[in-house]
Amino acid sequence: MNDRVTHAKQVLASQNIELPSWAFGNSGTRFKVFAQQGVPRDPFEKIADAAQVNAYTGAAGSVALHIPWDKVEDYAALAAHAEALGVRIGTINSNTFQDDDYMLGSVCHPDPAVRRKATAHLLECVDIMDATGSTDLKLWFADGTNYPGQDSIADRQDRLAEVLATVYDRLGDGQRLLLEYKLFEPSFYTTDVPDWGTAYAHCLKLGPKAQVVIDTGHHAPGTNIEFIVAILLREGKLGGFDFNSRFYADDDLMVGSADPFQLFRIMHELASQDVVGPDSGIAYMLDQCHNIEAKIPGQIRSVMNVQEATAKALLVDTEALSAAQASGDVLEANAVLMDAYNTDVRPLLAELRGELGLAADPMRAYAASGYAEAIREDRLGGQAAGWGA
Numbered sequence: 001m002n003d004r005v006t007h008a009k010q011v012l013a014s015q016n017i018e019l020p021s022w023a024f025g026n027s028g029t030r031f032k033v034f035a036q037q038g039v040p041r042d043p044f045e046k047i048a049d050a051a052q053v054n055a056y057t058g059a060a061g062s063v064a065l066h067i068p069w070d071k072v073e074d075y076a077a078l079a080a081h082a083e084a085l086g087v088r089i090g091t092i093n094s095n096t097f098q099d100d101d102y103m104l105g106s107v108c109h110p111d112p113a114v115r116r117k118a119t120a121h122l123l124e125c126v127d128i129m130d131a132t133g134s135t136d137l138k139l140w141f142a143d144g145t146n147y148p149g150q151d152s153i154a155d156r157q158d159r160l161a162e163v164l165a166t167v168y169d170r171l172g173d174g175q176r177l178l179l180e181y182k183l184f185e186p187s188f189y190t191t192d193v194p195d196w197g198t199a200y201a202h203c204l205k206l207g208p209k210a211q212v213v214i215d216t217g218h219h220a221p222g223t224n225i226e227f228i229v230a231i232l233l234r235e236g237k238l239g240g241f242d243f244n245s246r247f248y249a250d251d252d253l254m255v256g257s258a259d260p261f262q263l264f265r266i267m268h269e270l271a272s273q274d275v276v277g278p279d280s281g282i283a284y285m286l287d288q289c290h291n292i293e294a295k296i297p298g299q300i301r302s303v304m305n306v307q308e309a310t311a312k313a314l315l316v317d318t319e320a321l322s323a324a325q326a327s328g329d330v331l332e333a334n335a336v337l338m339d340a341y342n343t344d345v346r347p348l349l350a351e352l353r354g355e356l357g358l359a360a361d362p363m364r365a366y367a368a369s370g371y372a373e374a375i376r377e378d379r380l381g382g383q384a385a386g387w388g389a
């Protein structure tokens with residue numbers, strides 16, 4: 001047990017959970033965006049807020065950008081700003097869903113001119129990776145159709161494959177293309193990358209630098225996500241996660257808030273393959289919006305939720321589990337797993353934070369720091385950089 005705790009602490013001390021820049025801006029639903037005071041006015045301030053999450057958790061050393069929401073004149077300066085605050089630029093997310101030209105799709109659009117425009121944007125994202133030192137390009141396409149007959153399902157796949165190949169060829173050494181899938185929304189009849197199988201098929205054809213991203217909110221209810229994790233891992237095609245929680249569809253709520261047991265099962269699958277640490281090549285990202293709760297504490301809580309699920313997964317008695325599995329002892333195998341899940345790992349994480357020179361309770365420490373009050377004051381009257389701004 002002590003060895004297991006020591007190992008768990010080592011892994012947890014090195015774990016990195018990437019924060020989305022868009023989590024710090026105003027966001028909402030199609031019905032209403034509730035503006036919060038003190039939200040960032042530009043990408044530099046988003047990174048400053050993300051650095052706060054890292055300062056109190058010690059586990060969020062990178063920030064994902066979304067282009068053009070985070071467009072700046074000088075990306076090297078943005079990267080230097082991040083570095084000065086103790087974080088780095090992570091994944092570059094493309095955006096081919098907020099332009100009038102993309103009503104019928106972007107990379108799958110029937111008009112080659114629209115496809116060329118979308119391709120140019122994706123290539124610009126790779127330029128930004130070069131300028132910021134980012135290694136990952138994350139592609140999520142809103143492409144799809146609403147009505148049977150609207151477009152050819154097969155032709156759209158050919159168009160998608162062609163654009164992906166162009167972008168793939170532009171990648172430099174050490175850069176990856178991460179393809180994200182989503183069952184539905186904004187399209188309601190077909191989505192061009194609706195599931196892991198479609199994403200996997202495209203990535204397989206592209207080559208080793210192309211891998212799949214699992215957004216935990218992008219599946220049909222009841223989907224066994226840990227099974228998808230196991231299959232993609234086995235095939236060397238698991239590039240990363242967009243973590244969040246959902247009760248209904250793509251809710252983008254705080255990870256681990258709706259179904260902490262599902263998060264544990266996913267982390268168990270990963271921990272059992274020893275791919276939780278930063279050298280695993282798997283990007284552990286959050287993709288969330290904090291519509292009604294405070295944003296920086298919302299991110300801190302989310303990082304803590306991932307840490308707790310990871311700690312529990314690392315505490316699974318793997319020898320006992322293997323023995324029970326080998327002997328066909330169904331009840332014992334399940335009990336071993338549930339023992340780990342039911343362990344209160346908060347004292348272990350508090351102890352680890354103490355060893356790392358951090359406050360035992362990041363939520364309280366942040367609240368006591370005065371940062372929230374300071375940004376409310378400093379950023380008063382500014383134009384907030386919200387979701388889609």
Ligand code: AOS
Pocket residue numbers: 022093140180182215242250287
């Ligand atoms: C959209 O549903 C996806 O989750 C993407 O990852 C998207 O880029 C992100 O949620 C920001 O809107």
Ligand code: ZN
Pocket residue numbers: 140180215242287
């Ligand atoms: Zn996502």
Ligand code: ZN
Pocket residue numbers: 182215217218250287
């Ligand atoms: Zn999503």
